[in-house]
Amino acid sequence: MVALMRRLAPGLLAGCAAVGLVACGSSSSSSSGKSSIKVAAGIVTPSTESLTGGKKGGTLTVLNHEDFEHIDPGSSYFAIDYEAVYATQRPLYSYQPNTFSTVTPDMAESAPEISADKKEITVHIRHGVHFSPPVNREVTSADVAYALDRGMNPNVANPYFLGYFESIEGAKKATGGPIPGITTPDKYTIKFKLTEPQAPIVVAALVLPVSAAVPEEYAKKYDAKKPSEYGNYQVATGPYMFKADSSGKVLGVGYQPAKSATLVRNPNWNPSTDHRPAYLDQINIQIGGDTNVIGRQVLEGSGLVQNDTPANSIVKLAYEHYRPQLEISPGAGDHYVAVNNSHGVFTNVNLRKAFWAELDREAMDKARGGALVTNVMTHFLYPEIPGFEEAGGLEGPKLDYNEHPQGDQAVAEKYMKLAGFSTGKYTGSKTVQIVGSTGAPAPEDAEITNQALKNLGFHTHLNLVDQATMYQKYCGNVAEEIDVCPSVGWIADFGDPQATLDVPFNGKLIITNGTNSNWGQVNHPKINKAMEEASKIVGVSARATAWAKIDRELVEEAVAVPYDWDKQPSIESKNVAGVGDLWNIGSWDYSYTSLK
Amino acid sequence: MSRYIVRRFLWGILLLIVVSALMFVLFRVLPTGDPAALRAGREASHKLLLEIRHDLGLDKSLLTQFWQYMKEVFFHFNLGYSYYSSAPVKDLIKERLPASISLVAGGAFIWLVSGVAVGIVSAVRRRTLLDRASMGTALVLVSAPEYWLGLIVLYLFAADIGKVRIFPGAGTYVGLTSDPWKWFTSLLLPWLVVAASNAAIYARLMRGSLIDVMGEDYIRTARAKGLSERRVILRHGVRAAINPIVTIFGLDIGVLLGSAILVETVFNVPGIGRLNYDAITHADFPIVQGTVLAAALFIVVANILVDIAYAYLDPRVRYS
Numbered sequence: 059m060v061a062l063m064r065r066l067a068p069g070l071l072a073g074c075a076a077v078g079l080v081a082c083g084s085s086s087s088s089s090s091g092k093s094s095i096k097v098a099a100g101i102v103t104p105s106t107e108s109l110t111g112g113k114k115g116g117t118l119t120v121l122n123h124e125d126f127e128h129i130d131p132g133s134s135y136f137a138i139d140y141e142a143v144y145a146t147q148r149p150l151y152s153y154q155p156n157t158f159s160t161v162t163p164d165m166a167e168s169a170p171e172i173s174a175d176k177k178e179i180t181v182h183i184r185h186g187v188h189f190s191p192p193v194n195r196e197v198t199s200a201d202v203a204y205a206l207d208r209g210m211n212p213n214v215a216n217p218y219f220l221g222y223f224e225s226i227e228g229a230k231k232a233t234g235g236p237i238p239g240i241t242t243p244d245k246y247t248i249k250f251k252l253t254e255p256q257a258p259i260v261v262a263a264l265v266l267p268v269s270a271a272v273p274e275e276y277a278k279k280y281d282a283k284k285p286s287e288y289g290n291y292q293v294a295t296g297p298y299m300f301k302a303d304s305s306g307k308v309l310g311v312g313y314q315p316a317k318s319a320t321l322v323r324n325p326n327w328n329p330s331t332d333h334r335p336a337y338l339d340q341i342n343i344q345i346g347g348d349t350n351v352i353g354r355q356v357l358e359g360s361g362l363v364q365n366d367t368p369a370n371s372i373v374k375l376a377y378e379h380y381r382p383q384l385e386i387s388p389g390a391g392d393h394y395v396a397v398n399n400s401h402g403v404f405t406n407v408n409l410r411k412a413f414w415a416e417l418d419r420e421a422m423d424k425a426r427g428g429a430l431v432t433n434v435m436t437h438f439l440y441p442e443i444p445g446f447e448e449a450g451g452l453e454g455p456k457l458d459y460n461e462h463p464q465g466d467q468a469v470a471e472k473y474m475k476l477a478g479f480s481t482g483k484y485t486g487s488k489t490v491q492i493v494g495s496t497g498a499p500a501p502e503d504a505e506i507t508n509q510a511l512k513n514l515g516f517h518t519h520l521n522l523v524d525q526a527t528m529y530q531k532y533c534g535n536v537a538e539e540i541d542v543c544p545s546v547g548w549i550a551d552f553g554d555p556q557a558t559l560d561v562p563f564n565g566k567l568i569i570t571n572g573t574n575s576n577w578g579q580v581n582h583p584k585i586n587k588a589m590e591e592a593s594k595i596v597g598v599s600a601r602a603t604a605w606a607k608i609d610r611e612l613v614e615e616a617v618a619v620p621y622d623w624d625k626q627p628s629i630e631s632k633n634v635a636g637v638g639d640l641w642n643i644g645s646w647d648y649s650y651t652s653l654k
Numbered sequence: 655m656s657r658y659i660v661r662r663f664l665w666g667i668l669l670l671i672v673v674s675a676l677m678f679v680l681f682r683v684l685p686t687g688d689p690a691a692l693r694a695g696r697e698a699s700h701k702l703l704l705e706i707r708h709d710l711g712l713d714k715s716l717l718t719q720f721w722q723y724m725k726e727v728f729f730h731f732n733l734g735y736s737y738y739s740s741a742p743v744k745d746l747i748k749e750r751l752p753a754s755i756s757l758v759a760g761g762a763f764i765w766l767v768s769g770v771a772v773g774i775v776s777a778v779r780r781r782t783l784l785d786r787a788s789m790g791t792a793l794v795l796v797s798a799p800e801y802w803l804g805l806i807v808l809y810l811f812a813a814d815i816g817k818v819r820i821f822p823g824a825g826t827y828v829g830l831t832s833d834p835w836k837w838f839t840s841l842l843l844p845w846l847v848v849a850a851s852n853a854a855i856y857a858r859l860m861r862g863s864l865i866d867v868m869g870e871d872y873i874r875t876a877r878a879k880g881l882s883e884r885r886v887i888l889r890h891g892v893r894a895a896i897n898p899i900v901t902i903f904g905l906d907i908g909v910l911l912g913s914a915i916l917v918e919t920v921f922n923v924p925g926i927g928r929l930n931y932d933a934i935t936h937a938d939f940p941i942v943q944g945t946v947l948a949a950a951l952f953i954v955v956a957n958i959l960v961d962i963a964y965a966y967l968d969p970r971v972r973y974s
Binding site for chain 1: 691693694699700701702703705706708709710735736737738739740741745746749750801804805808809814815823824825919920921922924928929932933935936937
C-alpha cells in the first residue's frame, strides 16, 4: 500500500492574535478561486497573484526565524526547505505557484505514460538541462534513477520514499543501490515497474524533491558518509544554486547552518527548458532572530520577505496598517482532535458524535487567530485539495453534530443517550487520557477539548508535552492507547485527496512498531476497502469524486473531530512582488518573486 | 599556587566528564531522545529506523555507546554531527565563538566600568540625590527583562525600525575581521542591553560592599595617617570591596559566553547561545550536547581565572 505524508511542522502554522482580530475575516471578502475560501478584502492570495511580468534582477533578502531542516533534495521535507530546494532542483514534475492540483512537467518533458494495468510508468525527460558547476554535464535519466535509488539509502534517510514508492519492484529491499523496478532504456527515458496497480500515487509523488536528478559519479562519495554529506556539496538543476566554492562545497560557503544561506544564479540553467521565470539575481537568506523584530523589518524595510510564520502581533499589524503586504494562503493544512477508534470509550460511534457535537470548534479557531487565518473545519478534505467541493465545501456534510461549530449540548445529549447513557452524561468509570502539546495555541486546544469532555460527564487526565514527544511517544504510539489527541494536524505532500486521507484514516496503514500517523487508530473495514479501490483510480476528477465519498463516510463515522482549516499568513516589503506557493502553504516562491 | 591551579584544572576536567555523562544519559532517557527517529524525520518507517540505529551505533549497549562518545569527545575532540545539516558540531561552535566573545567582551567591559563607577559614586555620596537616582535606575534596569529591553531599544533606536533611527538594528552583525567599524556599530545596542542589567547589579553590589569596607578599622587608620580621601577610597576601599565583584564577573562571563540566548536572538547575533536555542527547538541533540559542554568549559575556565585574580587582589588568600 501507499503513503506517508507531512504532518504539520512545529511552529508552521500560527495566525493573528486572538484578541482584537476576531474581525479579521471581514464581511467584504473575495474568493481565492477554486475552493471558495474567503479572505479579507485587500489581501492577496497565491491563487490571484500574477506569475508573469516581474522585473528582472535584484537581490531579495529573506529573514527567517527558523533554519532549514535538510537542504539535500533526498531528505528535505519541510516548507522552508522546499522553497530553497524547488528553486535549486527540478523534480520530474512540479506545481506552478497558483495551483495544488495541476502538475507541470519539470525535468520530465511531458505527462507520464501509464500502462493499462497501472503497473508500468514511463517518463521522458528533457534534453538540454545541465547540472551546475562543478559537474556541468547534461542531466540524463540515470541521474533521476540514482536520485530515486538514494531514497532508500539509510544515510540519506528519506522519510517518505517507502510510503509512496513501495510498490516499485525491489524498492522494499533496496538500501541505496539500484532498485530493479527502475530502469533507463535510454538517456532520456525512465521506466518504473510496479508490483501492484499503484501507478496513480507513484506518479503523483513524482512532484516530491526526491525525484530531482543527482549525479552518481559526483554524489556517491558523499552518500557513503553516515549521514550523507551530499546536501553540503550538492549541485543544482534549477535556476538557482547554493553558492559554492570551486569544489562544489556549499557548507560554510552558501549555507551556514542557523546563520545564513545564499542562492545565486545557476550559470548552466537554460530558461527555455523551465516554467520558472527566475527574475531575481540572488536570494540572501538570514536565519535566526526574533519574529517580532523580523516582521517589522520586513513591513517597514525594502527588498525583504519573511518565509516562515510571522508573529501574531505582526500579522495583526500587517492586517491593520500594511494590508497590501500581507498574503493569506488557503489550503495550508488542517487540525483536528484525534479520538481513539480502536481502544477505550470512543470505540462507540455515538460517543464520538456526542463529543463532536459538544466541542466548541469556533473557540478553538479563535485561539488560533480567528477567521483571518482559519476556517471552521467541517470535514476532512481541505481547501485546494481536489474533492473538497464535492465533499461539501466550506459548509460540509449536513449532519446534526456538524451543524453548530460553537457546540450544541442538546445534540450531544441525544448521542450520549443513543450510546446508552440515559441521563445524557457519561456515567462509566473510565478516565479519558488526553495528550496535548505545549506552545501556543495547542494548550488552548487541549483545555477546550478537556472542558467539552467534562461537560459530557467524562473524567479526564490531561497531559501536555512538547510536540515531538506528543507525536513520537504518545499519539503516534499505538501501545499507549491514548484516547484523545487535540492538536494533531496534516499537510498533504501533494494535491491529491489520497495524500490527505489515506495515512491518517486508513486502518491498514496503522504502524504498530514505529511512528504511527493514524493517531485515532481509525480502522473501519468498509472505509479501508473504499480507500484501496480509490487509490487505483486515474484522473483528477474521478479521484476527487471517489475520495469525497470516502470523506463523507469518515464524517458519518465521526472518526475524529475536525476544527480548523488553516490559512497561512506571509509578509513582504512594499517593493517586493511576492508570489506565494499555494502548494506549499503560501511560502514565497523565489523562482517567481521579483522586486518592483 | 601552581599546585592549586593544576588541582583546579583536574577538577575542571572531572566536572566536564560529569557534565558530558549527564548530557549523554539525559538525552537517551528523554522521550524525544531517539537520535535515529530525529535523524530519520517525521514519517520514518521501522526499517529505516533500524538501519539508522545501526549506522549510528545505537544498537550497541549503552555502556559501549557512552565509551565511544567520551572517547570521541576527549581524545579526538569530536562532538558529532548535526542531525539536520550534517555539519560537524565542533566547526559550528568554532564558527560562532567569535560572535559570542564579541558580544560578551564588549558588554562586560561596559557593565564592569559603569557598574563599578556608579557603585563607588553612590557609596561615597551616600543618601544624596545622585545616590538615590543611581540606585533607582539600577533597580529599574535589574527588573527589566533582557528580551523586553532588547525589543524596546530596537523600536526606539534601530536604523530600520526605530523611532529615532541611529544604530544598526537586528541582523547587522559582521565579523571583526571583515569590517571593524561595522562590527563595532552593529554591536552597540546588544552591548548596551547585555550591560544594562549586569551594570545595575554590579553598581548595587559595589555600593554595598564599599559602604561596608569604608567602615572598617584599617580605613580609619589610613585616614589617620593623613592619606587623601581619594587614595583611601581607591587604594584601600575599592581594592577590598571589589572582591565579590571579581567573583561574579568571572562567572557571569563564563555563563554568558554559552547562554546569551535572548540578546543573541533579539539582535540576531549568530553566537553560541542562539545555536543552542535553535538546536533545542529542533531537538538537534549533538549540537545541544556540544554547546552545553562548551558552556561548562567556559565556566570552569572562568572559575579558575577568578581564583587566580582573587589571590592577586587579596593577599590574605593563600593557595599553597
